[in-house]
Amino acid sequence: MNREELLFSVRSLARSLDAVAIAHIVKHTPPSDLVEALDILNTEETLSLLMTLKPQARAELFAHFSEARQDALLRSMPREAVVQLFEHMPSDDRADLYNRLSDEAKEKLLPALAKVERDDILRLASYPEGTVGSVSTSDYVQVSPRMTVTEALVHIRATAPDKETIYVIYVLEDGHKLLGTVSLRELVLADGKARIGEIMRRDPIFARAQWPRAEAVELIRRYDLLALPVINGGERMIGIVTVDDAMDIEKEQDATQLARFGGTATLGGPDLDVLASPFSQMFKVRVFWLVILTFFGILTSTFVAAQEEILTQMIVLAAFIAPIVDMGGNTGSQSATLVIRAMALGELKLKWQDVWFIIKRELPIAAALGAAIAVLEVILAYFAKGVGFDVLIVVGLSMLVCTVLGGVIGALLPFLARRIGTDPATLSSPLITSVMDLLGVFIYFGIAYAFLGELLIGNAV
Amino acid sequence: MNREELLFSVRSLARSLDAVAIAHIVKHTPPSDLVEALDILNTEETLSLLMTLKPQARAELFAHFSEARQDALLRSMPREAVVQLFEHMPSDDRADLYNRLSDEAKEKLLPALAKVERDDILRLASYPEGTVGSVSTSDYVQVSPRMTVTEALVHIRATAPDKETIYVIYVLEDGHKLLGTVSLRELVLADGKARIGEIMRRDPIFARAQWPRAEAVELIRRYDLLALPVINGGERMIGIVTVDDAMDIEKEQDATQLARFGGTATLGGPDLDVLASPFSQMFKVRVFWLVILTFFGILTSTFVAAQEEILTQMIVLAAFIAPIVDMGGNTGSQSATLVIRAMALGELKLKWQDVWFIIKRELPIAAALGAAIAVLEVILAYFAKGVGFDVLIVVGLSMLVCTVLGGVIGALLPFLARRIGTDPATLSSPLITSVMDLLGVFIYFGIAYAFLGELLIGNAV
Numbered sequence: 001m002n003r004e005e006l007l008f009s010v011r012s013l014a015r016s017l018d019a020v021a022i023a024h025i026v027k028h029t030p031p032s033d034l035v036e037a038l039d040i041l042n043t044e045e046t047l048s049l050l051m052t053l054k055p056q057a058r059a060e061l062f063a064h065f066s067e068a069r070q071d072a073l074l075r076s077m078p079r080e081a082v083v084q085l086f087e088h089m090p091s092d093d094r095a096d097l098y099n100r101l102s103d104e105a106k107e108k109l110l111p112a113l114a115k116v117e118r119d120d121i122l123r124l125a126s127y128p129e130g131t132v133g134s135v136s137t138s139d140y141v142q143v144s145p146r147m148t149v150t151e152a153l154v155h156i157r158a159t160a161p162d163k164e165t166i167y168v169i170y171v172l173e174d175g176h177k178l179l180g181t182v183s184l185r186e187l188v189l190a191d192g193k194a195r196i197g198e199i200m201r202r203d204p205i206f207a208r209a210q211w212p213r214a215e216a217v218e219l220i221r222r223y224d225l226l227a228l229p230v231i232n233g234g235e236r237m238i239g240i241v242t243v244d245d246a247m248d249i250e251k252e253q254d255a256t257q258l259a260r261f262g263g264t265a266t267l268g269g270p271d272l273d274v275l276a277s278p279f280s281q282m283f284k285v286r287v288f289w290l291v292i293l294t295f296f297g298i299l300t301s302t303f304v305a306a307q308e309e310i311l312t313q314m315i316v317l318a319a320f321i322a323p324i325v326d327m328g329g330n331t332g333s334q335s336a337t338l339v340i341r342a343m344a345l346g347e348l349k350l351k352w353q354d355v356w357f358i359i360k361r362e363l364p365i366a367a368a369l370g371a372a373i374a375v376l377e378v379i380l381a382y383f384a385k386g387v388g389f390d391v392l393i394v395v396g397l398s399m400l401v402c403t404v405l406g407g408v409i410g411a412l413l414p415f416l417a418r419r420i421g422t423d424p425a426t427l428s429s430p431l432i433t434s435v436m437d438l439l440g441v442f443i444y445f446g447i448a449y450a451f452l453g454e455l456l457i458g459n460a461v
Numbered sequence: 462m463n464r465e466e467l468l469f470s471v472r473s474l475a476r477s478l479d480a481v482a483i484a485h486i487v488k489h490t491p492p493s494d495l496v497e498a499l500d501i502l503n504t505e506e507t508l509s510l511l512m513t514l515k516p517q518a519r520a521e522l523f524a525h526f527s528e529a530r531q532d533a534l535l536r537s538m539p540r541e542a543v544v545q546l547f548e549h550m551p552s553d554d555r556a557d558l559y560n561r562l563s564d565e566a567k568e569k570l571l572p573a574l575a576k577v578e579r580d581d582i583l584r585l586a587s588y589p590e591g592t593v594g595s596v597s598t599s600d601y602v603q604v605s606p607r608m609t610v611t612e613a614l615v616h617i618r619a620t621a622p623d624k625e626t627i628y629v630i631y632v633l634e635d636g637h638k639l640l641g642t643v644s645l646r647e648l649v650l651a652d653g654k655a656r657i658g659e660i661m662r663r664d665p666i667f668a669r670a671q672w673p674r675a676e677a678v679e680l681i682r683r684y685d686l687l688a689l690p691v692i693n694g695g696e697r698m699i700g701i702v703t704v705d706d707a708m709d710i711e712k713e714q715d716a717t718q719l720a721r722f723g724g725t726a727t728l729g730g731p732d733l734d735v736l737a738s739p740f741s742q743m744f745k746v747r748v749f750w751l752v753i754l755t756f757f758g759i760l761t762s763t764f765v766a767a768q769e770e771i772l773t774q775m776i777v778l779a780a781f782i783a784p785i786v787d788m789g790g791n792t793g794s795q796s797a798t799l800v801i802r803a804m805a806l807g808e809l810k811l812k813w814q815d816v817w818f819i820i821k822r823e824l825p826i827a828a829a830l831g832a833a834i835a836v837l838e839v840i841l842a843y844f845a846k847g848v849g850f851d852v853l854i855v856v857g858l859s860m861l862v863c864t865v866l867g868g869v870i871g872a873l874l875p876f877l878a879r880r881i882g883t884d885p886a887t888l889s890s891p892l893i894t895s896v897m898d899l900l901g902v903f904i905y906f907g908i909a910y911a912f913l914g915e916l917l918i919g920n921a922v
Contacts, residue, residue, distance in 0.1 A: 030666070030684050032683050032684060153649065156649065157649060157650055160646065160649075160650055166646050166649070167628050167645070167646070167687075184628070184645055184646075184649070185621065185627050185628070185645075188614065188617065188618060188621075188627075188645070188649070189618055189621055205491070220708070221705075221708045221709065221712060222493050223491050223493060224705035226628075226687070226704075243687075243704050243705070243708070244682075244685035244704070246708070247681070247682045247704070247707070247708060247711065248682065250708065250711060250712065250715075251682060251711065251715075251805065251806065252806060254711075254712075254715030254716075254718075254719075254805075255715075255801070255802040255805035255806055256802060257715075257719065258715075258718060258719055258722060258798050258801055258802060258805075258886065259798040259799050259801070259802040260798075261719060261722065261723075261798065261890070262722075262794045262795050262796075262797060262798025262799065262801075262890060263791060263794050263795045263798070264795050264798065264799060272799060273799075273802075273803065273808070274796075274799040274800055274802070274803045274808075274809075274819065274822065274823075274872075275803055275808050275809070275818075275822075279825070279826065282826055283826060283829055283830065286792075286795055286826070286830055287829075287830055287833050287834070289791075289795070290788065290791055290792065290795075290830055290833075290834055291834065291837065293787065293788075293791050294784060294787075294788065294834050294837065294838065297783055297784035297787050297788075298784060298838070298841060300783050300784075301780040301781055301782075301783050301784050302780070302845070304779065304780050304783070305776075305777060305779075305780035308776055311776060311779065312773075312776060315766075315769055315772060315773060316766060318765065318766070318772065318779045319762040319763070319765050319766035320762055321762075321782070321783070322758055322761050322762050322765070322782070322783070322786075322898060323755055323758035323759060323761070323762050325783075326754065326755075326758050326891075326894075326895065326898070327751065327754075327755065327758075329891065329894075330724060330750075330751055330754050330891040330895075331747075331751065333723045333724050333889070333890060333891050334723050334724045334725050334747055334750070334751075334891075335723075335735075336723060337719050337720040337721075337722065337723025337724070337725065338720050338723065338725060338733060338734075338735040339735055340716070340719055340720070340723075341716040341717060341719060341720040341734075341735070342734065342735045342736055344712065344715075344716035344719075345712065345713060345716055347734070347735075347736050348735075348736070357736075358735065361735065361736075362735075364740070365740065365743055365744060365747070368744055368748075369744065369747055369748055369751055372748050372751075372752075373748070373751055373752065373755050376752065376755065377755065377759070380759060384763070411735075425719065428794070428890075429722070429723060429794060429889075429890035429891065429894075430787075430790065430791040430794050430795075430890065430894070433787075433790075433890075433891070433894060434787065434791075437783060437787070
């Protein structure tokens with residue numbers, strides 16, 4: 001069924017509320033497509049449609065809605081249906097949903113659930129946002145090391161319907177201590193009489209629940225895992241992070257890193273979302289950076305204003321301030337992002353030899369770029385404005401120095417950021433530009449005084 | 462074994478070349494860790510170590526080296542070992558390796574391989590870089606729809622060792638036409654006598670070999686797939702893209718998007734890599750953008766120079782040029798990246814209502830930000846420099862207008878980029894800043910003339 005047909009079906013089903021047809025379409029449509037198509041209905045219509053489904057199917061579909069839509073649907077949902085949701089939803093999605101309930105709603109909900117579910121929700125929901133624990137699911141398969149392969153397969157068949165993945169099976173002993181893992185592939189290929197404890201892989205790669213979730217994503221990516229076991233402080237296994245969740249987290253992290261590089265890094269709080277963040281938070285974070293950038297701008301402009309003497313005499317110098325200082329910032333922005341990219345791909349690490357290697361590469365490039373643009377600027381200045389030779393030298397030399405300095409500083413900033421433990425993108429492009437503006441005017445007027453200083457003294461006399 | 466122990470082992474094994482010990486460590490160490498540890502050996506030492514392994518183990522480990530290291534090792538490898546590599550490497554990695562051989566080396570290699578392998582390499586290697594085909598592997602499991610579940614499991618057991626994944630099984634009919642898919646989970650849970658054709662999922666999600674590889678990554682992410690089947694123009698299945706490869710591609714794409722946003726977008730060619738790109742390519746791409754940015758800078762400075770009249774009279778106006786025009790660029794950089802982030806997360810689409818929605822959100826924020834910074838700047842200008850009231854009005858008003866304009870234009874640019882079919886990050890932060898610089902000076906001097914124009918006429922008289 002293509003998108004048009006799906007939208008048509010959704011509209012007609014919203015009117016007919018034909019339970020059999022709805023169940024059929026839910027069974028045969030990928031949840032992400034169905035949820036997107038349901039966008040055309042309002043909350044009330046969506047809820048009516050959901051209520052025709054059986055609790056299990058309803059909960060599985062519900063888990064695919066965005067957080068905003070889940071919250072809206074929850075507000076109008078009958079209490080019994082809400083309890084059923086929490087009984088049937090995947091454990092990671094329901095822990096997230098639980099955390100978004102009001103304290104009052106939480107108090108009403110918990111007594112209505114069975115102890116097993118209550119404990120599971122409270123455990124997963126207790127992990128702070130952004131940690132590995134907060135993106136873990138407890139829907140994994142566990143076996144004992146004493147089981148045979150055949151017994152394990154029987155157990156897997158019996159428990160599979162509730163599990164996120166049955167392709168990685170976790171071998172636990174009493175107390176939920178993780179001994180090893182075995183893949184479904186290995187079980188299918190193994191001799192049925194072998195014991196799990198003999199064929200399992202020991203010392204599996206794992207993450208701790210309190211680690212930042214980015215570390216779980218990186219482990220999954222680096223070791224090509226389908227799922228990563230999560231251990232808590234008491235060395236108990238509390239859940240897994242699956243590869244599909246890792247891909248979603250990675251997408252969000254990288255998209256957010258770009259936003260940070262545009263100058264919107266939040267120091268500690270949740271990332272800015274142009275649609276979801278409240279006005280006050282959006283204002284606070286953005287004004288913080290703009291104030292810092294303006295501060296640099298004020299320093300720069302104060303310095304420029306103090307050069308009144310030379311400027312009054314050579315007003316044409318003012319015209320070149322912008323192109324010269326911009327070159328430093330633009331070149332720095334280029335080199336910074338190229339270095340960040342190389343770091344993300346694991347090509348560069350926080351080692352002195354990598355720092356030195358990058359400087360050695362960037363220096364000649366920045367020099368060549370600076371020379372090329374300086375020549376261009378000087379030629380244009382001469383033919384277009386008939387600028388004097390002495391000023392041309394100042395402009396050309398400043399352009400070259402600013403470019404080289406900008407390129408090298410830009411390349412070093414990501415290393416500095418990693419050294420102080422922050423994401424390199426926090427040193428945003430506008431920040432790099434503003435810092436280079438300030439350095440740029442120092443260099444420009446420094447060179448101007450060096451070359452044209454005698455002229456001033458001559459004129460003043 | 463932790464990192465220190467691994468490095469120690471690698472060093473001692475490089476000396477002893479104890480084949481049994483080497484085979485043991487290869488079997489029990491994740492390939493990515495081992496390859497990283499082998500970094501401390503030079504090419505010759507690494508090669509000696511590799512040659513102690515059996516061809517299959519050697520090829521599997523070889524596939525995990527970086528492209529640069531693979532090429533270096535290949536140059537010193539005996540011819541027979543090279544042929545063995547191509548016989549045993551995973552099909553996607555060997556197609557990539559094949560494409561990096563010289564034409565001469567290719568001609569020498571092909572006759573030494575069996576027809577099956579030759580055809581496989583040539584087919585996968587024929588897909589242009591950046592397409593879905595170029596990241597596909599032909600190591601997938603196929604079954605016939607007429608098989609029973611039990612027969613299929615027997616077939617899987619027999620062919621599994623050579624397959625990237627056995628968790629998604631592809632149901633093909635004669636001519637490699639893809640009929641459906643079935644998961645290992647479903648097979649394990651199903652009745653042994655059921656026919657594959659009855660239990661398979663029809664109309665599977667797929668990608669075409671000539672599509673950009675980013676589309677395969679997005680399909681895998683959106684539908685939580687472990688593998689995505691790839692179809693060629695003749696409706697034949699030619700391979701799969703696995704989720705672990707998708708994660709690696711996603712990482713590279715996002716890291717490159719950040720680099721593009723720093724001002725290094727290549728129009729058509731391969732992305733810039735700060736370590737690998739040759740000097741000439743690095744220079745060409747970066748100078749291209751710097752020339753464009755300088756061009757804007759020249760326009761801006763030419764305009765500013767033409768305002769000699771008002772500047773000579775009110776030299777203090779020159780001091781505020783930078784902070785005011787910078788605000789436009791900084792605010793625009795913030796809003797552009799926030800919009801790009803929302804687009805990447807699927808929150809915004811290329812629809813007029815989304816464009817309108819964003820403008821409605823950005824306008825009040827940008828106005829508030831502009832007002833806040835304008836007040837800050839005006840207060841500082843007054844107390845620090847004793848600037849006159851009339852100039853303060855010009856400065857404050859220009860700041861406000863530039864900020865609002867910058868924020869709104871910045872928010873619209875990603876939509877524009879998507880509309881013309883390019884990655885929004887190509888409109889880099891430096892470009893946004895340069896455009897806003899130009900608009901900024903128009904606004905600033907426009908307002909200056911409007912408010913201070915009479916003064917000039919008065920003075921000139």
